[in-house]
Amino acid sequence: MKTIKSLMKIAVKPTTIVFTVVSLLGAPVFSACKYGGHLKVAIPGHFTSMDPHLGRSGWDAYLWRQFTDHLVDADRSLNPRPISSLAEKWEVSSNPDALTLTLRKGIEFHDGTPFNAEAVKANIERILDPANSATPRSSLAIIQSVDVLSENKVRLNLSGPWGAGLSQLADRGGAMNSPTAISKLGEDYGAKAVGTGPFVIKEAVQGSHVHFVRNENYWGKDKDGNRLPYLDEVTIRQVKKSSVRTAALRSGEIDLAYASLGDIEAFEADAKFNTSRMEAGKINLMLMFNTKMLDDPNLRNAITHAIDPAFINKAIYFGQNTVADSGMWLPGAWAHDPSVPRPSYNPAKAKDFLKKAGKPDGFEFTMVTFGARKPESEVMQAQLAQVGIKMNIEVMSGKAAGAAFFKEGKFAMYATSFSRYPEPDWAGSNVYKSSGYYNAANLPNPELDALIEKGAALSDIDERKKIYRKVDEIVLGQSIVVPMVYQTFVTVASKKVGNIDTVSMHDGKMNFREVCMTE
Numbered sequence: 188m189k190t191i192k193s194l195m196k197i198a199v200k201p202t203t204i205v206f207t208v209v210s211l212l213g214a215p216v217f218s219a220c221k222y223g224g225h226l227k228v229a230i231p232g233h234f235t236s237m238d239p240h241l242g243r244s245g246w247d248a249y250l251w252r253q254f255t256d257h258l259v260d261a262d263r264s265l266n267p268r269p270i271s272s273l274a275e276k277w278e279v280s281s282n283p284d285a286l287t288l289t290l291r292k293g294i295e296f297h298d299g300t301p302f303n304a305e306a307v308k309a310n311i312e313r314i315l316d317p318a319n320s321a322t323p324r325s326s327l328a329i330i331q332s333v334d335v336l337s338e339n340k341v342r343l344n345l346s347g348p349w350g351a352g353l354s355q356l357a358d359r360g361g362a363m364n365s366p367t368a369i370s371k372l373g374e375d376y377g378a379k380a381v382g383t384g385p386f387v388i389k390e391a392v393q394g395s396h397v398h399f400v401r402n403e404n405y406w407g408k409d410k411d412g413n414r415l416p417y418l419d420e421v422t423i424r425q426v427k428k429s430s431v432r433t434a435a436l437r438s439g440e441i442d443l444a445y446a447s448l449g450d451i452e453a454f455e456a457d458a459k460f461n462t463s464r465m466e467a468g469k470i471n472l473m474l475m476f477n478t479k480m481l482d483d484p485n486l487r488n489a490i491t492h493a494i495d496p497a498f499i500n501k502a503i504y505f506g507q508n509t510v511a512d513s514g515m516w517l518p519g520a521w522a523h524d525p526s527v528p529r530p531s532y533n534p535a536k537a538k539d540f541l542k543k544a545g546k547p548d549g550f551e552f553t554m555v556t557f558g559a560r561k562p563e564s565e566v567m568q569a570q571l572a573q574v575g576i577k578m579n580i581e582v583m584s585g586k587a588a589g590a591a592f593f594k595e596g597k598f599a600m601y602a603t604s605f606s607r608y609p610e611p612d613w614a615g616s617n618v619y620k621s622s623g624y625y626n627a628a629n630l631p632n633p634e635l636d637a638l639i640e641k642g643a644a645l646s647d648i649d650e651r652k653k654i655y656r657k658v659d660e661i662v663l664g665q666s667i668v669v670p671m672v673y674q675t676f677v678t679v680a681s682k683k684v685g686n687i688d689t690v691s692m693h694d695g696k697m698n699f700r701e702v703c704m705t706e
Contacts, residue, residue, distance in 0.1 A: 220685050224704030225420040228697070229432045229444040231559070233425060235586050236377030237391065239362035240314050240321045243589055245469070245606035248696040251362060253399050253421060254297070255382035256407075258288060258307065261357035263693045265520070265609040271407060271700075273302065273363060273383065277353065284345040286352050292339055294406050296365035297387045304341035308333040309366035311343065323360035325616040325623045326351075329643065350646035354610035358694065385416040385700040396424040409701060417686075417703035427559075436460070436679060443680040443687065443702075448507040454679045461680050463688045467517040468676030468695035470605040471508055472499065472563055474669045475618075477592065479628035481552060481599040485544035487666035490600070491530035493537035493574045494567050496671040503562050504672065511670040514659040515618065518673065520609040521648055522655045529663040537574045549575025554600035555592055557585040564602050593627050601627070604674070607695040611655045615639040619662055635661060 232246030239251040260271040269275070274288040294302040311333050314321040329349050334342040345352075355361065368381035378391055385407060386399035399421040407415040426432045429447030436444055436454075446454045446462070455462050474494075476487050496510045509518075513529065516522035541547055556564050564580050571578045581598065583591060592601040608614055618625040620639050621632050635658065642654035662668055676695055680687045682705075689701040 219705050220417055220703035221705060222417050222703075223419050224417075225422065226418050226443060226684065226699060226702060226704070227441045228421065228423045228699075229426040229435060229441045230423060230697075231425070231427050231429070231432065233394065233585055234397075237380040237388070237397070238364070238377040239359045239380075240310075240323065240364065241319065241377060242359075243322060244585060245604070245696075248359075248606070248694065249423060250397050251380065251382070252384075252692065252696055252698045253386045253423075253700075254380065254384040254388055254402075255362040255364070256384050257357050257361040258363065259353045259356040259361055261354065261693050263691070265354055265357070265693045267353050267357070270410060279349075279352070281348065284347055284349065286343045286345065286349065287336070288341050288343070290339040290341065291406065294383055295404065296363075296368070296383050297381045297402060298365050298368050300365045300367040300381075302363065302383050303338050304335040306363065306366055307341045308335055309369075310363050311360075313364075313369070314360055320624070322617070322624055323355070323358065325620055326355045326358070326613055327360045328616070328622070347640075348644040348646065350651065351610055351612035351643040355612060358608070358610070358613060386418075386421055394425060396422055398422045407700065416700045418699060421699050436681075439681065442684050443678065443690070446677040446679045448505045448675070451505075451507050451675070451677050454677065459682060461682060461684065461687055463678040463690065465676040465678075465691045465695065467509060467519060467607065467673040468691060469607045469674045470511070470515065470517070470670045470672070471504065471674035472496070472560070472670070472672040473515075473603055473605050474666075474671060475592070475601040475603060475625070475627065476667055477596055477599050477601075477627040478667060479596065479630055483544050484665040485540045486546070486550065488530060489537045489540035489544065489574065490571065490576060490578075491666045491669045492533045492540060493571050493576060494671065495532040495570055497532065498570075499563055499566055500672055502566060504674075507675050509673040509675065511673055513670075514663055515605065515608070515614040515668065515670060516611050516655065516659075517607055517609075520607075520611070522609075522611040522652060524652070524656050524659060527656055527659040527663060529659075530666055530669055534574050537576075541575065549577065551577040551579070552599040553579040553581055554602055555581045555583060555588045555598040556602040557588045558582060559585075560602050560604070567602070593625055596627055605670075607693070609693050611651070611658075612639070612643040615642055615655070615658060618668060619658060 230249050234247045235244040236242035237250045256273050258274050260268045262268045275291050276289045278287045329345050330343050331346050332344045365381035369376050385402055385405045387402050389400045390398040401419050432444050433450050435441040454460050500508050512525040568578045591597045617623045619635055621636050638658050642651050645651045678687050678690045685703045685705040686701050690697050692698050
């Protein structure tokens with residue numbers, strides 16, 4: 188039964204949490220959250236590493252979010268959430284600029300290593316060490332040093348104001364790893380990572396599955412004081428084919444997955460399943476350019492104006508996704524601005540840009556992508572041919588494609604997807620900044636760098652919005668990075684799975700600490 192508004196009364200039993208949802212439109216609706224159970228999940232993507240600092244794929248977060256906690260956690264709207272943060276409180280100071288964190292006491296990593304100020308220092312310094320090429324290094328580059336003030340108090344010394352700081356600590360950079368395990372395991376840490384989170388890795392098989400079991404010593408509780416997690420076990424399987432995931436859901440082989448786009452309507456109409464919808468859960472199709480190889484913005488603009496994302500959404504995505512109306516800051520994020528000028532499908536303009544570039548008859552280039560993006564790539568290839576542009580397609584694994592484009596600079600364009608990051612400095616520092624890991628060219632861009640640093644420093648949201656609009660105007664105006672389609676996520680779960688509205692986090696990734704079984 189769908190309700191507009193509900194009142195909730197909660198009664199707690201030793202093994203069952205009973206929720207009585209009193210509808211203002213009719214009779215009470217009952218459901219029960221029980222402790223125990225084994226949740227079986229399927230995801231389509233591959234993971235590169237379970238190390239949140241060194242992993243490169245957005246799919247990695249589906250795994251490391253189950254066994255790590257963040258220094259400062261956040262809710263779906265990216266507001267700091269103290270109840271699930273490793274820091275009990277935080278204090279921002281100036282002169283000098285610093286962020287001081289008071290940590291929870293008595294928490295241990297899964298291997299028994301104490302979580303304390305020394306552990307925080309080790310994690311931050313590991314990220315900042317250039318030798319590690321940590322994915323979140325650019326987003327934490329404002330941290331100059333880390334001081335241990337006491338067992339449970341640590342100070343991050345900053346090079347200036349850091350308005351984006353709390354939000355950045357709710358992502359990769361704030362995920363805490365066991366320093367002992369990192370030192371002991373070395374290069375093997377990504378396969379056997381250790382955190383403080385609600386679940387512990389029991390088995391990980393690359394390309395197949397990861398099996399988690401309950402952390403019996405987990406410190407976290409829900410908003411009503413009930414201990415977390417509810418589940419005994421979680422198994423996350425890699426299932427690439429959408430038809431196989433759908434069949435596994437219907438047969439009961441798996442309990443939960445994001446619905447394939449072609450199956451959304453059927454699942455939402457099926458009384459045997461619960462569903463929860465998240466619009467713009469990620470960027471499903473995005474064009475990233477190596478501006479060193481394709482250095483004329485007119486050529487890049489010719490490409491982005493020759494592609495019709497509305498056709499791709501209808502032909503490939505069953506019309507369930509949304510044509511991008513802005514940049515990398517998606518609808519629902521405070522930096523999202525649909526009024527900013529951006530490329531749109533216009534073949535006549537594409538030809539004008541070719542003329543401006545001195546190539547009225549078109550040109551040839553090679554893009555890289557991975558298997559899941561091959562159908563869209565072939566549609567784009569045909570559309571580009573209509574204006575005289577010949578696009579060659581190189582298909583690799585996701586890991587190989589990312590390395591070839593971002594690290595080796597081998598291709599002019601990358602057709603990829605990208606995670607939802609409501610904090611705009613994540614994309615700003617990691618994608619647009621000259622030193623960003625996801626900036627394939629790494630060419631000096633003083634104007635963009637200055638804007639990004641200013642945007643990260645400011646605390647006033649309205650002032651930050653002005654900065655990120657200017658960033659969007661540059662990036663989209665020059666077709667440096669252009670989202671084409673935003674993806675809709677619909678979580679589908681068996682009726683025996685409860686709390687599925689808690690699954691999708693602010694970044695669209697899955698988190699199971701509050702998911703439960705009801706039977």
